Amino acid sequence: MAFRKVVKGTVLIGGGAIATVFGLSQFSQYRNKHDNFMYVQAAEPVNIPMKNHFPTREDQFLALQNTSEFDVLVIGGGATGCGCALDAVTRGLKTALVERDDFSSGTSSRSTKLIHGGVRYLQKAIMRLDFEQYRMVKEALHERANLLEIAPHLSGPLPIMLPVYKWWQLPYYWVGIKLYDLVAGSQCLKSSYVLSKSRALELFPMLQKDRLVGAIVYYDGQHNDARMNLAIALTAARYGAATANYTEVVHLLKKTDPKSGKERVCGARCRDVLTGQEFDVKAKCVINATGPFTDSVRKMDDQEVSNICQPSAGVHIVMPGYYSPDNMGLLDPATSDGRVIFFLPWEKMTIAGTTDTPTEVTPHPIPTEEDINFILTEVRNYLSCDVEVRRGDVLAAWSGIRPLVTDPSSKDTQSISRNHVVAVSDSGLVTIAGGKWTTYRSMAQDTIDAAIQAHNLKAGPCKTVGLLLQGAKDWSPTLYIRLVQDYGLESEVAQHLASTYGDKAFEVAKIAQVTGKRWPIVGKRLVSEFPYIEAEIMYGVKEYACTAVDMISRRTRLAFLNVQAADEALPRIIDIMGKELHWSEQKKKEELESAKKFLYYEMGYKAKSEQLTDSSEITLIPSDIDRYKKRFHMFDKEKKGFITILDVQSVLESISIQIDENTLHEILNEVDLNKNGQVELNEFLQLMSAIQKGYVSGSRLAVLMKTAEENLRERVVIPVDRSGGGL
Numbered sequence: 001m002a003f004r005k006v007v008k009g010t011v012l013i014g015g016g017a018i019a020t021v022f023g024l025s026q027f028s029q030y031r032n033k034h035d036n037f038m039y040v041q042a043a044e045p046v047n048i049p050m051k052n053h054f055p056t057r058e059d060q061f062l063a064l065q066n067t068s069e070f071d072v073l074v075i076g077g078g079a080t081g082c083g084c085a086l087d088a089v090t091r092g093l094k095t096a097l098v099e100r101d102d103f104s105s106g107t108s109s110r111s112t113k114l115i116h117g118g119v120r121y122l123q124k125a126i127m128r129l130d131f132e133q134y135r136m137v138k139e140a141l142h143e144r145a146n147l148l149e150i151a152p153h154l155s156g157p158l159p160i161m162l163p164v165y166k167w168w169q170l171p172y173y174w175v176g177i178k179l180y181d182l183v184a185g186s187q188c189l190k191s192s193y194v195l196s197k198s199r200a201l202e203l204f205p206m207l208q209k210d211r212l213v214g215a216i217v218y219y220d221g222q223h224n225d226a227r228m229n230l231a232i233a234l235t236a237a238r239y240g241a242a243t244a245n246y247t248e249v250v251h252l253l254k255k256t257d258p259k260s261g262k263e264r265v266c267g268a269r270c271r272d273v274l275t276g277q278e279f280d281v282k283a284k285c286v287i288n289a290t291g292p293f294t295d296s297v298r299k300m301d302d303q304e305v306s307n308i309c310q311p312s313a314g315v316h317i318v319m320p321g322y323y324s325p326d327n328m329g330l331l332d333p334a335t336s337d338g339r340v341i342f343f344l345p346w347e348k349m350t351i352a353g354t355t356d357t358p359t360e361v362t363p364h365p366i367p368t369e370e371d372i373n374f375i376l377t378e379v380r381n382y383l384s385c386d387v388e389v390r391r392g393d394v395l396a397a398w399s400g401i402r403p404l405v406t407d408p409s410s411k412d413t414q415s416i417s418r419n420h421v422v423a424v425s426d427s428g429l430v431t432i433a434g435g436k437w438t439t440y441r442s443m444a445q446d447t448i449d450a451a452i453q454a455h456n457l458k459a460g461p462c463k464t465v466g467l468l469l470q471g472a473k474d475w476s477p478t479l480y481i482r483l484v485q486d487y488g489l490e491s492e493v494a495q496h497l498a499s500t501y502g503d504k505a506f507e508v509a510k511i512a513q514v515t516g517k518r519w520p521i522v523g524k525r526l527v528s529e530f531p532y533i534e535a536e537i538m539y540g541v542k543e544y545a546c547t548a549v550d551m552i553s554r555r556t557r558l559a560f561l562n563v564q565a566a567d568e569a570l571p572r573i574i575d576i577m578g579k580e581l582h583w584s585e586q587k588k589k590e591e592l593e594s595a596k597k598f599l600y601y602e603m604g605y606k607a608k609s610e611q612l613t614d615s616s617e618i619t620l621i622p623s624d625i626d627r628y629k630k631r632f633h634m635f636d637k638e639k640k641g642f643i644t645i646l647d648v649q650s651v652l653e654s655i656s657i658q659i660d661e662n663t664l665h666e667i668l669n670e671v672d673l674n675k676n677g678q679v680e681l682n683e684f685l686q687l688m689s690a691i692q693k694g695y696v697s698g699s700r701l702a703v704l705m706k707t708a709e710e711n712l713r714e715r716v717v718i719p720v721d722r723s724g725g726g727l
Helices: 002-034 057-066 079-090 119-127 131-150 169-187 197-203 225-238 291-301 369-382 437-455 479-487 491-510 535-542 548-555 563-581 585-602 605-609 622-635 645-654 661-669 681-692 700-714
Strands: 070-075 095-098 155-164 193-196 214-223 242-244 247-256 263-272 278-288 309-319 329-332 341-346 349-353 396-405 420-424 430-434
Touching: 057 095, 057 242, 057 278, 070 079, 070 263, 079 095, 079 225, 079 437, 095 225, 095 247, 095 278, 119 131, 119 169, 131 155, 131 169, 131 214, 131 437, 155 169, 155 197, 155 341, 169 214, 193 197, 197 214, 225 242, 225 548, 247 278, 247 291, 278 291, 278 437, 291 309, 291 396, 291 430, 309 369, 329 369, 341 369, 349 369, 396 430, 420 437, 430 437, 479 491, 491 535, 535 548, 535 563, 548 563, 548 585, 563 585, 563 605, 585 605, 622 645, 622 681, 622 700, 645 661, 645 700, 661 700, 681 700
Parallel strands: 070 095, 070 278, 095 242, 155 329, 278 430
Antiparallel strands: 155 214, 193 214, 247 263, 263 278, 309 349, 309 396, 329 341, 341 349, 420 430
């Protein structure tokens, strides 16, 4: 009897909760229909004039060196640092920003590309009755709406599917997602909804259908993170902030306060990383916004200070676009070890991640094979068995270091909230730590508020809510059509330029080279399968790109989309940059080596190349070995035991296929494991074995040899019949 009462009570409470949420959600939908959709109340207008063009890097350095004293000096060119610079300069403060690498070179370019409130944080807030977590979600959802409004060309709403495989999870997840909508209030992007099993499979046909009950779809934002970061930096520069990348802080400057007798931070000794020149930048207030490197700057101020950041590595992988629908993401809310995995379409590819592993702070984090395989395993659990998830389909992989705020009582980083902390040291150094991409603007606002109070700066209120970023002013969803019509660009290229540069896409189109073809008229691609064009390299130099790595990873996103494509584009990119920046031949060689090293270690090329080595095991069955030997010997007609470019050319010419010699060199070099200029039989068998196991995909040599074999077999010798008295 008691048991029945408990069950009845539980049902009533659960039913009441669901009914309440449903009623509130209907009210929220009604309000959304009658109010301005996703409306963000803009701050006071900025009275500072905006320059038509951002200054050159040389002009920025002159401003840094010749200004007697800035109000604010920001250290760090990530999202938060650039946000601080934009907030400060639009309040009328004389502002400077220095970054020792490139803008967004660290964590800010290595995110999941989501602009979100944090579904799992809301879950923790409810389950633990944690008001701080709830407030963080509420703040993030407001910032999500703001970011989508101030940079519509770089961001947009994305539906994300949460597949459900147990009946009891359907109401549980539905209530949670509806609460997420309710917390967003009038800034809810679109209302979440439930899908039947058949409808879920229709929208996401790659999904594992066994035991699937249904699905829930909710909306969050997605953006191009590195370009968003750059847009913030360029907007700050156009409002008058002296911003400089590749400018390292050697040490902090201090002076004694005559009133208190204490030492106060009054600037920084800076060094131009590219030239080695050192100079002082004086400022009333110095802000430390260096993400994972927060503690290293704090120790410049005070060697005895204890660490406040606990770094965590998050690895992501990129796979071909056919792994996910064009406009539907996937959320795995409970992986095998309790983490959350996103599986999202991005730039016509598929991005999957992330992991959460304690790590050491390094400027060059490397994705590990263990983390890559963990993500692949989790992806396999959610995709249909008809879809073979292959290791060889990982086109790029990277690791980003999250600057989580340390909780002394926590033993692992997964339980740490990404709330931000603003701290002011005894010497006046203002530090902003923690937080996440979505809330960069509110973090910057809190930081500048603290700086103004701590240093008695004369400034107005924050004006960055609703403040449009670089490229947003005259952008529209149909802007790309004008690019096609006015300049003769390919539609795909025009859409890419519009979504990357916004209303500044016309400046890129104006410098695009004539192709010499009937169509497109202008816009030479860097690589055939991506819409990046050569004109973007010239424009990227104007956007403060100083190295080839800047260009392949942050001005374009080639390195994050396909490391092999980025590698192929490097020589042309370096040639164009060399002309723009007057590089010597030696400098070009150094840039090529540095960029290849970046791709090899930081973007997953090393992990990819290690799938096929000279020690790779051959696990083919005897019949397959015989079949592949016959294919090999169609090229190795002299039975040498290896094939060269001449052998391949000879066979291709016999079936009327023309491939230039440089391309053939590249194709053979991918398989030439001992790098002796030839592909031996054992190397070919190792390749075919790796392809069978899914470790390698898209091998050009394997496809080429298979195509040649099929063409040669189709040729049938027709005998001449002379029995009919023919001549």
